[in-house]
Amino acid sequence: MKIIGIVAEYNPFHYGHLYHLQSARRLTEADCVVIVMSGNYTQRGEPALVNKWARAEMALLSGADLVIELPVAYAMGSAEYFAFGGVRLLDSLGVVNAICFGSESGKIENLQKIAAILADEPEEYKELLKAQLSGGLSFPAARQKALSCYLRDKYGKDRHTRLLKSSNDILGVEYLKALLRLGSKIEPVTIGRVGSGYNSTELRGKFSSATSIRKVLSINQWRYAKKLLESSMPTESLSILEREIELGRGPVFPASFGPSIISLIRRMSADELKGLPYMEAGLENRLKLAADRSGTYEELVNNITTRRYTATRIQRILFSLLIGLDSGIFGYFNSLGGPAYIRILGFNRTGRRLLSSIRGRTDLPVITKAADFKTSDIPGATEMLSLESNATNQYVLGCENPYFRTSGSDFTHNVINIDSSAKDA
Amino acid sequence: MKIIGIVAEYNPFHYGHLYHLQSARRLTEADCVVIVMSGNYTQRGEPALVNKWARAEMALLSGADLVIELPVAYAMGSAEYFAFGGVRLLDSLGVVNAICFGSESGKIENLQKIAAILADEPEEYKELLKAQLSGGLSFPAARQKALSCYLRDKYGKDRHTRLLKSSNDILGVEYLKALLRLGSKIEPVTIGRVGSGYNSTELRGKFSSATSIRKVLSINQWRYAKKLLESSMPTESLSILEREIELGRGPVFPASFGPSIISLIRRMSADELKGLPYMEAGLENRLKLAADRSGTYEELVNNITTRRYTATRIQRILFSLLIGLDSGIFGYFNSLGGPAYIRILGFNRTGRRLLSSIRGRTDLPVITKAADFKTSDIPGATEMLSLESNATNQYVLGCENPYFRTSGSDFTHNVINIDSSAKDA
Structure with missing residues (x-):
């Protein structure tokens, strides 16, 4: 079977x-x-x-x-x-x-090449990624640039990293990376x-x-x-x-959680916000400021989002807060495999x-x-x-x-x- | 002037x-x-x-x-x-x-008599109050009964404690008590x-x-x-x-805070709820249970309210929670006078x-x-x-x-x- x-x-x-x-x-x-x-x-x-x-x-x-x-x-x-x-x-x-x-594209070989680099994380690639991130890019954008530089440095050309522009391909690469990481026998x-x-x-x-x-x-x-x-x-x-x-019982829309989330952030200190997943230094102050200035969920997300902090990342942070997922427990789950x-x-x-x-x-x-x-x-x-x-x-x-x-x-x-x-x- | x-x-x-x-x-x-x-x-x-x-x-x-x-x-x-x-x-x-x-009634003398007892809190009265409270009555009801008993014990009759049935008179007595307590020269x-x-x-x-x-x-x-x-x-x-x-900008109704308050209580432990003003042992579990069972503010209040825990008291607890007023800070304010x-x-x-x-x-x-x-x-x-x-x-x-x-x-x-x-x- x-x-x-x-x-x-x-x-x-x-x-x-x-x-x-x-x-x-x-x-x-x-x-x-x-x-x-x-x-x-x-x-x-x-x-x-x-x-x-x-x-x-x-x-x-x-x-x-x-x-x-x-x-x-x-x-x-x-x-x-x-x-x-x-x-x-x-x-x-x-x-x-x-x-x-x-x-x-429907072609797995191209995705595999990138997945192998990401799973392996060679030092040169890591340095390139760090440089791009410090330039203020979001993680997905920085990763694409770093990979592109890496492939060009290494092989003189880069035909593959454009793949990392579509959500489908980004996920595809991640599936392949996870299979590699787990040493899984499942065929992609x-x-x-x-x-x-x-x-x-x-x-x-x-x-x-x-x-x-x-x-x-x-x-x-x-x-x-x-x-x-x-x-x-x-x-x-x-x-x-x-x-x-x-x-x-539906449809359930994110907007209806706006007042609860704004209320929560207004009650919290910037320090408490630091403990959420996907945070980084300084973002907690942006969250506090935006919660003070926003009356709706849409405003809240827009007021926090920048080129570096994508809307998706902000949404993950906001709903992690609502459901009680902090970086400590997330780290614990990952430590368990x-x-x-x-x-x-x-x-x-x-x-x-x-x-x-x-x-x-x-x-x-x-x-x-x-x-x-x-x-x-x-x-x-x-x-x-x-x-x-x-x-x-x-x-x-x-x-x-x-x-x-x-x-x-x-x-x-x-x-x-x-x-x-x-x-x- | x-x-x-x-x-x-x-x-x-x-x-x-x-x-x-x-x-x-x-x-x-x-x-x-x-x-x-x-x-x-x-x-x-x-x-x-x-x-x-x-x-x-x-x-x-x-x-x-x-x-x-x-x-x-x-x-x-x-x-x-x-x-x-x-x-x-x-x-x-x-x-x-x-x-x-x-x-x-518009008559201050009757209110003054009760205020004096409440400000003074004689031992016999305190004992009577404790007994009534342990019988499961709410504080206002217990206080009225205790006062009535006290007056009958002391003077063989009680013409005044029915006053403690109206919100106006309850507040009136408290104003007088506060004036006594502060030694104020303000005339009531x-x-x-x-x-x-x-x-x-x-x-x-x-x-x-x-x-x-x-x-x-x-x-x-x-x-x-x-x-x-x-x-x-x-x-x-x-x-x-x-x-x-x-x-x-108005009208603002309590019901619109229902989801935020229910969300808050669901996120909190019973222990954390203990720190709110107007709480007493066991009430935190009622709050947790009610937040799990309620979909609206009205349901929430109704599901917690009993003869002992009046709706007003519950509402005070719920909105104290929302605004971040805990019994520690309230005690601190009172300690400052x-x-x-x-x-x-x-x-x-x-x-x-x-x-x-x-x-x-x-x-x-x-x-x-x-x-x-x-x-x-x-x-x-x-x-x-x-x-x-x-x-x-x-x-x-x-x-x-x-x-x-x-x-x-x-x-x-x-x-x-x-x-x-x-x-x-």
């Missing part, structure tokens, strides 16, 4: 995701597709449009067999941490043969992008980005948005989205069968019911699950319907069980 | 307040009326409907000559602290001849109530309570509310209210003239421009002004218009100067 893994957010699940999932299955002749999916927060540093259970359901109804949660510290992490957390989970399952991810497979880039804000039918879908939802009534989204999302996903909106457990969000019949083989192969505990899980024996598991639950308990405060704002759903929600798989059907 | 003082909230200023102010002036033949007014939070423990500058302006346009801010720790305090802070400020001015407050004068009780929720024209006015605003569009309130509020006050609402400065919110010509004589007589610094005030020499002044500013910086997040949500208005807003007094006119 061939098993492939995909790391994804599905925020929300659209035709581009469906295309990727189906291509991955076909290309690799996979019998089973495992998704490692972000929970209630995403790599952009912001809360997801609808909660993780709804998004896992979307994935399962569109062909995924098993959905595993990427713990929030990694789900909200920079590309390096996001990819590392995802690959580490897939690797820890002990059954996954290949990982499939999208890239601009990449699928070329069709349709809009990750950040495109305009709806384009089957090729619409998740960003553009969220934008449609943020500015339109559901009745109208639904019509617009029919050509961009599979029917099953759209129905789930509709159900969540009708219940008042990443995710401390395999937390199942949902499965179909194929996925459920796979779970048994996973249980026999993995070193990590498998959680299907968090309330029954004894975390005490596994280093970091208590802290990781507790952070996950705290993150959810803040996330639900963004629901329009107060009924869904209660705490504890991480311990009370049942795993999603779709009792028929694409293969069985 | 005869100068009288009134401690008030004016949340918002209505005909009942006007009647009280005018009666006080007439009854005492006063030349000048000084108001000690709550700032942005009130004795109910909640944010005021419109900010302190707007409310000071209402008072000045309705006959007050000088408006002084009651620091937030006292403004949000139980009757004892509220009254103590107010009386201490009036006493510290060194020029006030009388304090005027409302009571049910009480004016009998006309119109609705403090807590009445129904509008009754000239006799409407502030509670009923706030309720009208919470459930009606301004266009309609304005018509309803014309018979309950003086024209000048209604115009100021209208201006604030049109600007989007109350308010550390005289902070002027506004004046007319008479009030401004009075300010010069106050400056010559008082031991406390007089602040008319907080930005220029050097707090460093006065014990507690830095902490008190900083708490006031923090409280404001949270308060403004309740404004509908994001433009008014910026921090720092305590240091940038000018004192209200109404350059004509009732006498001059």
